[in-house]
Amino acid sequence: MSEFDIIREVFAPLAADADGAFGLGDDIAMIDKGPFVVTKDAIVAGVHFLPKDPLDLVARKLMRVNLSDLAAKGARPLGYFLACVWPAGVKREQIELFAQGLKEDQDHFRVSLFGGDTTAHRLKTSPAVFSATFFGAPPRQGVTSRAGAQAGDDLYVTGAIGDAGLGLKALQREEKFTTVDKASLAMRYHLPDPRLSIGAAIAGFATASIDVSDGLIADAGHLAHASGLRAEIDAVSIPRSTAAGSWVARQKNRWKALAEVASFGDDYEILFTAPSSMRRSVTVAAKAAKTEVSRIGSMKRGDGAALLDETGREIAVKSAGFDHFKK
Amino acid sequence: MSEFDIIREVFAPLAADADGAFGLGDDIAMIDKGPFVVTKDAIVAGVHFLPKDPLDLVARKLMRVNLSDLAAKGARPLGYFLACVWPAGVKREQIELFAQGLKEDQDHFRVSLFGGDTTAHRLKTSPAVFSATFFGAPPRQGVTSRAGAQAGDDLYVTGAIGDAGLGLKALQREEKFTTVDKASLAMRYHLPDPRLSIGAAIAGFATASIDVSDGLIADAGHLAHASGLRAEIDAVSIPRSTAAGSWVARQKNRWKALAEVASFGDDYEILFTAPSSMRRSVTVAAKAAKTEVSRIGSMKRGDGAALLDETGREIAVKSAGFDHFKK
Secondary structure, three states, X not given: XXXXXXXXXXXXXHHOOOHHHHHHOOOEEEEOOOOEEEEEEEEEEOOOEOOOOOHHHHHHHHHXXXXXXXXXXXXXXXXXXXXXXXXXXOOHHHHHHHHHHXXXXXXXXXXXXXXXXXXXXXXXXXXXXEEEEEEEEOOOOOOOOOOOOOOOOEEEEEOOOOHXXXXXXXXXXXXXXXXXXXXXXHHHHHOOOOOHHXXXXXXXXXXXXXXXXXXXXXXXXXXXXXXXOEEEEEHHHOOOOHXXXXXXXXXXXXXXXXXXXXXXXXXOEEEEEEOHXXXXXXXXXXXXXXXXXXXEEEEXXXXXXXXXXXXXXXXXXXXXXXXXXXX | OOHHHHHHHHHHHHHOOXXXXXXXXXXXXXXXXXXXXXXXXXXXXXXXXXXXXXXXXXXXXXXXXXXXXXXXXXXXXXXXXXXXXXXXXOOHHHHHHHHHHHHHHHHHHOOEEEEEEEEEOOOOOOOOEEEEEEEEEOOOOOOOOOOOOOOOOEEEEEOOOOHHHHHHHHHOOOOOOOHHHHHHHHHHHXXXXXXXXXXXXXXXXXXXXXXXXXXXXXXXXXXXXXXXXXXXXXXXXXXXXXXXXXXXXXXXXXXXXXXXXXXXXXXXXXXXXXXXXXXXXXXXXXXXXXXXXXXXXXXXXXXXXXXXXXXXXXXXXXXOOOOOOOO
């Protein structure tokens, strides 16, 4: 197997409909029109995915964590550059399985491969690393930054929080679930659903937005910090799936369990703020995008992010979210 | 040390003059004008650099291998996205040293950091991986592809071939050199010099071009394949530094030594073709760009790349260049 055969035979078909990619026959691609929203996220075996995860799912997760960044800005995805660092001795079938996952999600999200780099570690034991640089077209209204929230704004989140974290615990057998719950939670870990429709729908009136990747509390803190404000989250209003709800119900300390769910990370939901005068617009946008949206708190003067119980008291949070340098 | 402090304190200053980067305060960057020439190259500890290499040099090598791709297309560099995967337990000082190298070359090449991702392996022993996606502005005349060479075109290469490969051998103590030669060869391994000036100067008349990263013979083969032709290289006309020349002179089998030099890789010179009617233009361009350019062969009907001796006979080549899946 040669690096150049792999590029020509496995990756070039993924770039077939991208004019400026020259069928991956050059080191560069021509990207013609702008402006672009661009994001770059890398995923690493043992950190962002499990070393034994099927490689088509890994490829789709790579695409989806990047698409989630575009979704939070209301951007329409166009295509991506890809760098792969494989363990030494990788088999062609593994690369083909990875490319198959890319193809499925390229078709699903209507994006193309623009270019990239394929290389390998010196050792079989070194963890695979995949990095994508994704291009999107900004919404007509311009992208929503993290920094535009105003004191008094409502705080919203899409979908449900905590599933991916529980899915990881299920896969690592740290927690027990019914077969059905385990399957649904594991899928939420493997295949996040980038909230592209709702991201585009709120672009006109959301004052700030961010995707929840590090953990709900941590990312609320990032949004609050950028906006020079404090985010207050009502713990009981955080949306949970049935499976996550039943896990919380099984825990001895309910508030501690709610705090954990709000700091797992890997949710890839969108957290955003909007003035309270826009509540009707949020409802309409959620319906148009066929995406559940929950109001979970509000922005206050101050700083940081706090999780509040039913009486408005702050719940102690052990870790607000994932930090690659602290784990 | 927190991931977010590192981004704010160490990397954000590198993005200070890039308007759309929001001071790295968001997951995305806005890239406004096009068209762009875009390239993406990753470098891996133990493969593209030595695990003990000083991290400022590693950072500069990352920039330069990407800039070399832009140089081969005559593009003017604008800026880049960066993904870092550090070994677990990386020290802040190491990240700062890496950022210092980025800063030096940002100033030298007048480019900015646009955005990126910083993450870490789960283990201390996992190799660092750095990936950059570099943006450039295409030359007015349009980019030179790999595929435009015509039968009869001259084949040229910039600078000198083989230094970086010998530098690596010197650093790994596989070959002995004088102190002076070792230093100059090692620098050519650590700090390739992207040939941006000559790349821009030949954009008007070069029929095909590629940067020499895998090895002169291998990359000549890539250019020839893309153009549907055969590249014939006169071994004795390949430019060599004094240090590389004296290494060749010390080898028992001169032709074997010349073949090795032509397949080391990591040269980051530009290999290009031009019609023989353009010889005067090549000379003028080389002078304007203050870059040595050597005519080393020509394009013929057929396929592949061949190294020829003084009598025009093909020299046996053990390996045409570096292949990440074969090494």
